[in-house]
Amino acid sequence: MGFGDLKSAAGLRVLNDFLADKSYIEGYVPSQADIAVFEAIAAPPPADLFHALRWYNHIKSYEKQKASLPGVKKALGKYGPADVEDTTGAATDSKDDDDIDLFGSDDEEESEEAKKLREERLAQYESKKSKKPAVVAKSSILLDVKPWDDETDMAKLEECVRSIQADGLVWGSSKLVPVGYGTKKLQIQCIVEDDEVGTDMLKERITAFEDYVQSMDVAAFNKI
Amino acid sequence: QVPVLQTNSGPGLTGLVTIAAHLVRRARKEQLLGSTAEEKAVVQQWLEYRVTRVNGGASKEDTRTILKELNMHLEDKVYLAGNIFTLADILMYYGLHHIMVDLTVQEKEQYLNVSRWFNHIQHYPGVRQHLSNVVFIKNRLYTNAH
Numbered sequence: 364m365g366f367g368d369l370k371s372a373a374g375l376r377v378l379n380d381f382l383a384d385k386s387y388i389e390g391y392v393p394s395q396a397d398i399a400v401f402e403a404i405a406a407p408p409p410a411d412l413f414h415a416l417r418w419y420n421h422i423k424s425y426e427k428q429k430a431s432l433p434g435v436k437k438a439l440g441k442y443g444p445a446d447v448e449d450t451t452g453a454a455t456d457s458k459d460d461d462d463i464d465l466f467g468s469d470d471e472e473e474s475e476e477a478k479k480l481r482e483e484r485l486a487q488y489e490s491k492k493s494k495k496p497a498v499v500a501k502s503s504i505l506l507d508v509k510p511w512d513d514e515t516d517m518a519k520l521e522e523c524v525r526s527i528q529a530d531g532l533v534w535g536s537s538k539l540v541p542v543g544y545g546t547k548k549l550q551i552q553c554i555v556e557d558d559e560v561g562t563d564m565l566k567e568r569i570t571a572f573e574d575y576v577q578s579m580d581v582a583a584f585n586k587i
Numbered sequence: 588q589v590p591v592l593q594t595n596s597g598p599g600l601t602g603l604v605t606i607a608a609h610l611v612r613r614a615r616k617e618q619l620l621g622s623t624a625e626e627k628a629v630v631q632q633w634l635e636y637r638v639t640r641v642n643g644g645a646s647k648e649d650t651r652t653i654l655k656e657l658n659m660h661l662e663d664k665v666y667l668a669g670n671i672f673t674l675a676d677i678l679m680y681y682g683l684h685h686i687m688v689d690l691t692v693q694e695k696e697q698y699l700n701v702s703r704w705f706n707h708i709q710h711y712p713g714v715r716q717h718l719s720n721v722v723f724i725k726n727r728l729y730t731n732a733h
Contacts, residue, residue: 384703384723386665391710417663424670 365440369403378404379412381444386418388442394434396442397422403439500557503535505550505583508569508576513545520575521549527568531559550582603678604634611674619674629668633675641682650686654698657683661700665707672711680708687721696727 366381367374378400382388389396401422408415425432510520517539525534535552542548553565562581569579592606593599600606611619621627640653657679660667667675687695687705695702706723709715 383699384706384725384727386703386707391707413662417665420663421665421670 364443364445366400366443369400369439370405375404375408375412375415377444378418379408379415382414382418386421389434392433393422393425394432395436396434397425398429398432399436399439400442501554501587502557503552503554503583503585503587504562504565504581505552506565506569507540507580507582508549508551509542509578509580510546510548510575511577513547515575517547517549520572521551523572523575524549524551524569527565529560529564531556532565554587602638604638607674607678608634618671619677621668621671621673626668626671626673630673630675633667634678637675637678637682641679641686653683654686654694654701657704658698658700661704666704676704676708676711677714680705680714681718684718684721688719692724695723 366377369375369378387393387397388400397418401419404419407419410416506524508520508524510517521537533554535554537549537551539547540550555561555565562584566579570576589601590603590606591599591601592609600609608620611617621630640649645653664670666672667679683701683705687702690698702723705721709718709720
């Protein structure tokens with residue numbers, strides 16, 4: 364968020380673009396959000412940035428009422444288009460915030476120290492994060508394997524299916540479900556690791572047993 | 588069809604702007620008609636525009652002209668009268684609603700200032716009433732230089 368550096372031409376251009384289809388920085392009434400951004404601008408925007416200029420002149424007309432406008436003034440980086448990097452930095456905030464002032468009264472030193480501390484903390488967080496074992500994404504798939512007719516040896520069919528081995532594939536329970544005219548289909552459960560095994564691969568290998576398997580479908584697919 | 592207002596006190600009134608202005612004064616909301624002489628004149632100007640130019644049955648050509656004129660006027664203003672919300676905004680909103688509802692996304696971007704103003708007015712408390720909310724998408728698709 365934020366508009367970048369509002370004292371630069373680039374920042375004003377971001378503001379101008381943002382205001383092209385809005386009357387106010389936030390919502391549909393003038394608020395502290397507008398005042399916050401207004402105070403960050405040094406002078407009226409140039410005439411070619413006419414959306415920004417329109418907004419500027421409008422907010423200027425609220426000068427007398429600015430304390431009574433609704434909302435709470437937030438840091439400049441909290442307003443504006445979501446995809447703009449917040450360049451307002453710690454330096455401007457630290458002047459007001461007593462909590463960061465742990466390392467002395469000199470502003471320059473302080474922001475250096477604060478930066479170092481932040482980097483240290485970031486490094487610590489990263490190392491902690493990498494130590495955590497990665498959680499493997501798994502899914503439970505229920506497959507319907509259909510034979511050619513009721514003469515097909517379902518036990519053999521099941522054997523063939525279970526013979527399919529793959530890294531990350533574990534076969535579960537199975538049962539025979541009648542589909543009509545004496546024919547039964549094999550419903551078998553398996554647990555797969557998403558990265559290792561896919562349903563396409565399973566389908567290929569199961570339907571490879573052409574003597575027994577007419578087709579295979581995924582009856583259910585649940586993420587674990 | 589011209590609206591007529593019949594009240595218990597005084598004669599019947601005819602005419603959209605006449606009735607609206609009368610009701611505004613009755614409700615003691617005179618600021619909606621402008622405060623300074625200049626503001627009042629500008630409000631009157633747009634009320635006149637609304638009645639003479641923006642009426643149902645305008646041709647596609649007229650509609651395009653109206654939108655172009657309004658777009659130019661609203662380039663540097665938040666409201667029709669500049670910085671204050673007035674009756675001109677309200678009546679223009681109602682007058683334009685049936686036009687805005689039918690605009691394509693591209694047209695809404697073409698008349699960007701009108702879209703901005705329209706979106707603002709329709710969110711003003713009490714204005715929209717039973718009219719449908721015209722949607723203006725947040726991310727502009729046709730970003731060509733104005």
